[in-house]
Amino acid sequence: MLSHHELATLMLLGDTDKRLETIDPDVLALRRYELVEIRQRDPQGSTLQLTRQGRALLERLRMGAGG
Structure with missing residues (x-):
């Protein structure tokens, strides 16, 4: 289960590629769960980006929040 800090980081990365x-x-936790990966050094x-799983x-979190 992701912590609220990890979820916030995931959402931040979902909006745009961030450094x-x-x-x-x-x-590190999101990388361990294979939700983000390093795109460029x-x-x-x-630069980190979401994986397909991320x-x-x-998307599931956003759908759950919308209705």
Whole structure:
């Protein structure tokens, strides 16, 4: 089960690709659950994106909140 911090991070990443620290505990947990992945590493940091599983979970959460 995801914590509220992990859910918030998942939602943040779902809105757009964000540069977050890959060592952030919430990001590490989402990577462990295979909900996000590193897309690109560069000197400014890493770009994370949702995996197919992450997008599906986020869609289910949004559908549940809407009705």
